[in-house]
Amino acid sequence: MDPTTLIGPSSPLGYPAPYWFLVFFKVLGFTLHMIPMHLWYTGILLAMLLQWRGGEEMQRLSRRLMRPMPIVIALGINFGIVPLLFTQVAYYKVFYPATILMAWPWVSIILLLTLAYYGVYIYVAGLRSEGATPARWRQAVGWVTAALFLLIGFFFSNAFSLMTNVRAWPDLWLRESVAGAPLGTALNTDDPTLWPRWLMMFALALTTTAVFITVDAEWLASREGAEYRATARRVAFTVSTLGVIGFALTGSWYVFGTWPEEVRAAMMHGPMRALTGLTALGPGLPWLLILWQWRRGGTRARAAATALAQVLVLALNAISRQIVQNVELRRFLDVTAEPVHIQWSPLILFLLLFAAGLGVVAWLLGQLRTAESPSG
Numbered sequence: 042m043d044p045t046t047l048i049g050p051s052s053p054l055g056y057p058a059p060y061w062f063l064v065f066f067k068v069l070g071f072t073l074h075m076i077p078m079h080l081w082y083t084g085i086l087l088a089m090l091l092q093w094r095g096g097e098e099m100q101r102l103s104r105r106l107m108r109p110m111p112i113v114i115a116l117g118i119n120f121g122i123v124p125l126l127f128t129q130v131a132y133y134k135v136f137y138p139a140t141i142l143m144a145w146p147w148v149s150i151i152l153l154l155t156l157a158y159y160g161v162y163i164y165v166a167g168l169r170s171e172g173a174t175p176a177r178w179r180q181a182v183g184w185v186t187a188a189l190f191l192l193i194g195f196f197f198s199n200a201f202s203l204m205t206n207v208r209a210w211p212d213l214w215l216r217e218s219v220a221g222a223p224l225g226t227a228l229n230t231d232d233p234t235l236w237p238r239w240l241m242m243f244a245l246a247l248t249t250t251a252v253f254i255t256v257d258a259e260w261l262a263s264r265e266g267a268e269y270r271a272t273a274r275r276v277a278f279t280v281s282t283l284g285v286i287g288f289a290l291t292g293s294w295y296v297f298g299t300w301p302e303e304v305r306a307a308m309m310h311g312p313m314r315a316l317t318g319l320t321a322l323g324p325g326l327p328w329l330l331i332l333w334q335w336r337r338g339g340t341r342a343r344a345a346a347t348a349l350a351q352v353l354v355l356a357l358n359a360i361s362r363q364i365v366q367n368v369e370l371r372r373f374l375d376v377t378a379e380p381v382h383i384q385w386s387p388l389i390l391f392l393l394l395f396a397a398g399l400g401v402v403a404w405l406l407g408q409l410r411t412a413e414s415p416s417g
């Protein structure tokens with residue numbers, strides 16, 4: 042069966058904005074989504090491990106990771122909407138078939154995320170009412186919450202790898218359907234890119250969490266003692282090292298073990314080689330900065346430089362994965378070739394709301410600072 046027959050038809054409305062506009066906000070939105078998403082992806086698991094096995098200062102670090110989590114999740118979900126919107130507008134022909142094939146896991150994200158969000162609140166409420174060590178049942182909730190976020194991340198990796206794995210659709214459809222009606226129970230687990238991709242995002246998330254610990258120690262933890270800050274720098278270095286090693290291993294597996302020939306040809310030649318190289322080596326820069334702060338002591342300026350370097354790393358990652366996504370789809374469809382009928386009113390409304398949204402984010406970040414309370 043020709044897989045292109047399962048690709049959605051063109052919308053007679055065309056694109057409501059030029060492709061460059063759609064893809065710019067898709068990549069920008071995903072970069073912004075990744076920052077908070079990484080914190081709950083690995084930060085909650087790390088907080089649970091530190092609470093379970095760490096000494097006094099590490100448990101303090103665990104609490105410092107968990108306390109702002111409700112705001113971090115609110116931020117990350119809102120930023121996630123931006124790339125989702127532009128994916129639905131510019132990649133609808135492949136996004137919808139893929140998420141119909143895996144409809145149940147995809148829709149279950151709403152339930153899983155709601156439960157995970159409650160889980161975070163239950164844990165953080167325990168930190169407020171029960172002090173340094175939340176009750177055992179709340180700790181159990183914390184572990185389940187960390188696992189739920191890993192599962193949600195797995196479903197996201199499935200959805201976005203299946204979206205470009207058009208070749209696999211007919212088999213999945215025939216296997217997981219009744220009388221031609223898809224059951225919505227498919228997953229993209231036969232795709233060799235899925236596993237390194239999922240793990241690579243986890244490793245990258247570790248590096249972002251390490252940067253957050255560094256920034257928190259210098260900018261937000263003014264009431265904590267020097268001993269705490271030394272512990273935070275040491276933990277940040279350990280977590281960053283694990284992340285960088287994990288990224289190198291899973292990234293090599295992804296690139297050298299699973300990239301099809303057309304992706305390799307596109308990403309390993311000409312100017313793209315520089316982008317691929319920078320994306321691969323990028324996490325080394327924040328790692329070096331964190332190492333420097335661990336050995337020589339931290340300052341606010343050093344922590345800010347580390348955060349800036351990490352944002353750059355994530356932006357490079359988002360740009361590279363966008364190019365890979367287009368190359369993977371190229372043999373089936375050219376996403377840049379749709380007719381454009383600019384719809385000015387939603388476009389202007391989006392830009393206004395986006396600017397207003399960034400203002401709200403600035404306010405939320407201000408809340409994070411004022412929410413800083415004496416260590417409990």
Ligand code: HEM
Nearest residue numbers: 071078082118121122124125190193194197198201238242
């Ligand atoms: C309603 C909330 C969320 C929305 C709207 C959202 C949206 C998105 C979008 C659109 C992408 C793909 C971006 C692109 O390829 O350009 C993405 C990727 C991702 N999201 Fe989220 N997200 C949400 C919540 C979460 C949660 C709770 C997690 C849990 C860890 C998560 C983990 C991920 C991961 C791991 C990826 C990368 C998947 C891959 O391509 O391998 N997201 N998200």
